[in-house]
Amino acid sequence: MHSYVRPNQFVAFKLPSDQTRIQKIVPNTQVFLGKYGTFPANQIIGRPFYLTFDIHETPGEPDSTHLRIVSAAELHAEHLIAEGEGDGDDQEPSDEASTMRTNRDTIDDRSTQKLTIEEIEALKKESTGAGKDIIAKLLESHSAIDQKTAFSLAKYKLRKERKYMKRFTIIPLDVSYLTNYMLQDKEAARTLEMRDEALGLLGCWGNVHHGGSTSFDMETVLSNPNGRYLVVDDTGGLVVAAMAERMGILYPHDGDFDDEQQDAHQNVPTTTGAQGEHDEEAQPTEGAPSRRNRRPQMSAQGNTITLLHANKQPNISLLKYFGYEADDPSDSHPLYTNFKTVSFMQLLDPNADSIYAQEPTEIPAEELSTYKSSKRSAYHRKRGRWMRVRRTVDEARAGGFDGLVIATLMDPSSVLKYTIPLLAGSAPVAIYSPNIEPLTEVMDLYSTARKTAFINRRRELVEQKATSDDSVDVKSELEEEFPLDPTLLLAPTLETSRVRVWQVLPGRSHPLMSSRGGADGFIFHGIKVVPTQEHIEAAGNPSRKKRKVARSDETPADSGEGVDVEMTV
């Protein structure tokens, strides 16, 4: 749980302008917030999240910068006062109408503000009160302030506050916040315009959750490792981060909850499933003393994420915000053991991969001891890498995954072709796409009509094979016509969610006037099933049974609804 600012952690600063700035908090350094000010990082380390601070300083005096916590009452002051006034709003309507100000007499130009820009700049220089005095001056010198309605006055003040207040709120950088940051403050395209609501749905429909500790629960030990998820992620690691968050392996301090205020004793890895395994790999590390007693990278058995990537290296750059550097992961991070990467080429044709295919020749220990330390560690590194790749690739190819989550630039059907067979029965599939078309195509590939045609065609081929002696390759024949086996996925569904934000103020509640457009984000989901190889006739409700005879050639045009007679196998 995020409870206080830890040293060397990335945190988000919410600024008065509603913009967000992300910074790593390094002890004994300065934090720069642009025009909103500068302060020593030590003044926020160890402090709780969600607090709002004002930056105070006396100009010209060194070390005078100090932060003041703005209390919640102060932050809500205006609303609380307005609400207090609102309590008496059961006045007679006539009375209200007479006192109600309108914008009839306001002057729509800048002449009403008597302070010049130079004067404001001078004020800013000598300001000490975190910008409050500037705003007070601005309000004072506004000639038509008394003509403003309460609403427009509030708006005016808010606008000025956004411009001049030296104020910020520290927010823990978690997946939800990072998603919004990427969407609004950075390039949304890098994360496929992923929204919070889509991530939530993706996680739920993908049934992504902690696989359970296997250390003390015998039953789960017996029932194979739990919680192995397969993911294809072209959002720079955002989806991986969201899944890791749901599985409790995202944050370096995941696992230690109590003694929060004390200096965190080193992280306890969340799963203990891999303990004692892969001793073979633990052995070669003996040469390097610093590597002893450490679990090798990507070695966890349960509660793991396996990322399939299109290029040689996966793009998981966003994981750096959670303390996981892609090119140099820290071995104390839970993802170090529980996050595995396999390229599509390694998955489909492992021997084409040079690391997988070429085993570095083993060197006996006696000979090794004569090596120079740098050469020895190079040997261990190579050997370790080969074993790691070998293990992860073989593991991925063996399949049996508990869920599949996809957010990709590639054609989803091409991904499904190779990943669906890797899933265990009843495992969910969830696909995100910023645009709907790739997913409608997937829906079409699993349409009832296509399923029926597939089953009929397969039966034909099987019968053909049985009668004729010449070998009919049922599988390849089918694959030619049907790129995906439509009988492997149950209940394919397409949906979309969109959150609408409201302003809630006494007498002034309404949805926000504008918000970000762009991609809506769509989610496809289904359940992997294992069809029997026997021929089964579907039983429908009797009214539809009449059509059973002719069904094969008059398949329903509607894809999902009301079709009781799903023909299968």
Add this chain to the structure above:
Amino acid sequence: MASPFLTPGSHSQLNQLALLHLRRDQAIPTVLQLHDEDNAGYKEGKVTTTRFGSFPHTTLTGQPWGSQIIASKVDTGSRRGRGPQKKNRQLKRKADELTHDSAASTPAAEGTDSHSHSASPQAAVAAASGFLHLVYPTPELWTMSLPHRTQVVYTPDYSYILHRLRARPGSSIIEAGAGSGSFTHAAVRAVFNGYPTTPTSTNASADAAAAPPPPPPPSPSSPSTSSSSHRKRLGQVSSFEFHEQRVGKVRQELKEHGLEGLVHVTHRDVYQDGFLVGDAQTGTSPKANAVFLDLPAPWLALKHLVRHPASGAESPLDPTSPVYLCTFSPCLEQVQRTVSVLRQLSWLDISMVEVNNHRIDVKREKVGLEYEKVRGAVVFPKSVDEAVSKMRHVEENSRKYRELQQQLEDEDHNNNNSTTAATTTPVPASSGAAAAAAGPAKEEHAAPPSSNIPLYKQGRLVHRTEDNLKTHTSYLVFAVLPREWTAEDERKCRDKWPPHRVDQPMQTDKPKGRKQLKREQLQREEAEEQLQQKQQEEEVVGEKPADASEEA
């Protein structure tokens, strides 16, 4: 007991919940058992009957999850016990059976009848038709198939809520208004990070609380987390519900689902008595990191969700972390009162949203003149060109027809005029020719030009919002309560982190990575080695010149 929701394993097991998936929005939850607790009198033991046939549990147990299961021939008519079913259910079943038997071929039927009723369930015999898929339960499928007691919080809402509440493995969630239990299941999945270490004791207490139909005033033992290992906190859900019958049902369900150690259900009016587990005044605090209030008047419960309750009782919140809150109210007036009270109680980052979710239908829209006799297609020109060409044909045909008519008339005329009536033969010939001329054109239309394309690929792929649209579920109010921060805490922090200490006045370039550091280390080491070698050499070399100089 492991829960099939969290750790389903690879195969279905006895006494665990399994879902029989019938169609997209319909799944039947059932606890797999060999013998029917209701003693419905099936020879095959416990049987679940669906519209797609009967499924004895012997055929469902021990199967890999996701398997397609074939229906069995079950004698539903002449049962011994008759079970607790209602009359119309029985009639329906009879009707089912009739259609079944008519549809079923009877090669294997004798086998079932010959056996007498025995204690052990009989082996099931596969029916000729009917199947379903056996899947393990997930909160999503459960939400779809659960027995409704109250309004249900559906997946689009709870997925977003749990994401925003930062409900993660190891969190502690308070849920008030357990209702039908859909949110409860989703919340357990979100916070789960292992089963309690002492399952027996927690089971016992949960059993004791759950067993009698009117459950006694809540007296569950302390939450398992307090006693569990020191290093890791286990996720848990504390659920409160003021409707006694619902409490009993929820407890029963959670027990069946193997979740009893992870959820503490308390029968309580939270407006009055707050959120402590156990006794309202002296009970243990759930130390919640997240709170979900699905109550008609959430603002009345908020007074208990503070760091220092006025009653002097322990706070139900986690003192070491921020607390995330969500309330779920259908009306704007409720939202306004809630938000107002939240502001008074110093909650921050208050926001209100609604989630608009809709499902999308995808189908192939077939419009065109070639789709005659195709179900679901619209026979209508698919383009202006097609419309024009069709019109041309129609025009052509009618022109030909008129010509023919004209010709006939002329011929009649001629025949009448001329005295010889010998040449009547051309008439049928010419009309036949006209018919022949019109014929191919018609056939051209009738034969679908796309007949070599399979039916499932014909038409245009279209999508649209599904017919049943939920346009409003509820408004969601979110807020955060930071952890408490006293002057004392601040002082300690200042001692530890000197407030004005800044080592590097300007941030230097990127901090060095571990690899970089390592490389530098190696370089240093090598440099040292070289240096040493050099020194040694120099020593050797140095000695010589020294000698030389001495010699000199």
